[in-house]
Amino acid sequence: MYQEQSRAAGESFFSFPAVARRLRDPLLAGTYAATLVGMTGMVLLAVIGVGTSLLMWLIREKVSASMAGIKYIDPARMPFMISMNLLEVAVMAVVGFFFLGHLRKLIKSVADGDAFGQDNARRLTWMGWLTLAANVLAMNVGGFGTWFAVLTHPQNPEFAANPQSLAFNPSGWLLALVLFILARVFKQGASMNLDLEGTV
Amino acid sequence: MPVIVKLDELLARQNMTLTQLAGRIDITLANLSILKTGKARAIRFGTLEALCRELKCQPGDLLSFADDDSKASK
Incomplete structure (x- = not known):
């Protein structure tokens, strides 16, 4: 019955009220809500990561100049390294998005009575x-x-x-x-x- | 399936419907229907006990075994 209801409601990202009602467990309902917030945050983080990485590449000469003179740092390579690390942060955000997505579906399966x-x-x-x-x-x-x-x-x-x-x-x-x-x-x-x- | 559930027979003997039986024991009509149509894969002792009590029979009256070979020869 619950499975049919959930299928009727679809796997929508915005099915929170219906799922929370069926869960009747504050911990699971709260975590379900947190996964939705977290997934949104991960999308934003990925966009920021890619954006700042591009920005770093655009202002690479300024960044290199600001790092001249620091011991053990090669100013010519630093913008590329920082840029790559910011991209890695974006990839981590994508990984986090999928992790939270799986967690969300896991909690939803409890609401559907099919854990x-x-x-x-x-x-x-x-x-x-x-x-x-x-x-x-x-x-x-x-x-x-x-x-x-x-x-x-x-x-x-x-x-x-x-x-x-x-x-x-x-x-x-x-x-x-x-x-x-x-x-x-x-x-x-x-x-x-x-x-x-x-x-x- | 070689194990046959003779629920129909016993219900007729007691002059009872499946819905009436479901009302007397703690089993849903859907589950009783699964049992009646031979789609059940297992039966709990608790279910068997309740059925025997209400249908005034022994487990052997409810279930019988028919070998596939003997079925084919009939």
């Missing part, structure tokens, strides 16, 4: 791969950010104490592992659910 399905197992696997991709990108962007910050602000005690702070986030890798394990749990749950179908 233990093969679709959710596939979604969790995708979320695991997206988390891995985000971690690799974050290491690169964070590493560059840390390197740049240390070189431009050598007196900052925070960077001196923990120069890897921006580059490595162990909880992100753990999240990917948890998602892959959950995907396998859901896969087994889906096949158990299938066994129960037709039981009177």
Whole structure:
């Protein structure tokens, strides 16, 4: 019944009120709303990332000139490096958009009363791969950010104490592992659910 | 499926409709219909117990096994 209702309502991005009504769980309804806000934010971040990357390339000569004289920095290469990193931020935003999209559909499946399905197992696997991709990108962007910050602000005690702070986030890798394990749990749950179908 | 559910027979014997039976036991009409038409893949002991109680029969009266080979030879 719920599945039919949800199909009638469609997979619309704006189906929040109907889904929240069916969820009857503040945590899930709140997270569903947060995913919608987050997805919008990711689109904006991607646009800003691409825009600033292009802008950096357009004003590359000014940027190079402002960096002349900083130790260990090649002013000629810096605009390209910053530009590429801003593009990477845009790619991270796209990864985040798809991650939140899968999370949104996962929550919606609870509202539809069809949580233990093969679709959710596939979604969790995708979320695991997206988390891995985000971690690799974050290491690169964070590493560059840390390197740049240390070189431009050598007196900052925070960077001196923990120069890897921006580059490595162990909880992100753990999240990917948890998602892959959950995907396998859901896969087994889906096949158990299938066994129960037709039981009177 | 070689296991046959003889719900029709037992309902007729008790002079009862499927809707009346569904009302007496905690099973939906849709699920009883699945059972009646032989589309069910499994039956819970609780369901079997409720059916036997209301239809005043034994599980063996409700279910019977027909080998596919013997069915084909008939």
